[in-house]
Amino acid sequence: MTASGEKKIRVVFPFFQKDGTLLLENLRWQTELDGQKEFSCLLAPEAGAHRDLVQACADEASKSYQQVEIFYYPRAPKPKWPNAPNWAFQHTARFMQRKGDAWFWMEPDCLALRSGWLTIWNERYFTAGKPIMGFIIPRMGHCNGTAIYPANFPALSRRAMTCTDVAWDGLMKAETIHLRCNWRKVKEARSS
Numbered sequence: 549m550t551a552s553g554e555k556k557i558r559v560v561f562p563f564f565q566k567d568g569t570l571l572l573e574n575l576r577w578q579t580e581l582d583g584q585k586e587f588s589c590l591l592a593p594e595a596g597a598h599r600d601l602v603q604a605c606a607d608e609a610s611k612s613y614q615q616v617e618i619f620y621y622p623r624a625p626k627p628k629w630p631n632a633p634n635w636a637f638q639h640t641a642r643f644m645q646r647k648g649d650a651w652f653w654m655e656p657d658c659l660a661l662r663s664g665w666l667t668i669w670n671e672r673y674f675t676a677g678k679p680i681m682g683f684i685i686p687r688m689g690h691c692n693g694t695a696i697y698p699a700n701f702p703a704l705s706r707r708a709m710t711c712t713d714v715a716w717d718g719l720m721k722a723e724t725i726h727l728r729c730n731w732r733k734v735k736e737a738r739s740s
Contacts, residue, residue: 556588557652559584559666560652568605572604577659584667589613591605591616593618593620593621594620594632595622631713642709650673678728682695707720
């Protein structure tokens, strides 16, 4: 929540050393698009990421976010997909649980498409009435990992928080199907 009592999601930008430059370009695009000064973000690089790259991302993020925090999660014991992304998500989810904020997991390859995007997502999340909001993958039925999660997500999906060899976003479906809303459905309901 902000000082005015208005609820705000926090944007979480996870990244590995290899996609840090992609995140930097993403942050530059957000600055060019419109910035979002009333929101805060968390940069979540893996431990060992080059400090210069992390600092460049933090400097760019500070042009679009009112507060920028950095959380280094430990390096994954198995540094390949899906183990490394699972590890990043699990450690960051636990960190966000301690913070007590709803959060938008925004990977470096997820781009904003229009001005005001974060304000729209924030409003829809807090009016949707479900703890998880994102895009539901057609014919698969699970929520894409790039989504908004509640602070207590680790308590909602033990599978997502303990998996190693299967992607967490697909695995959480069985435990969270009743807790999620499709961003498109919220959008359609609001426009009718």
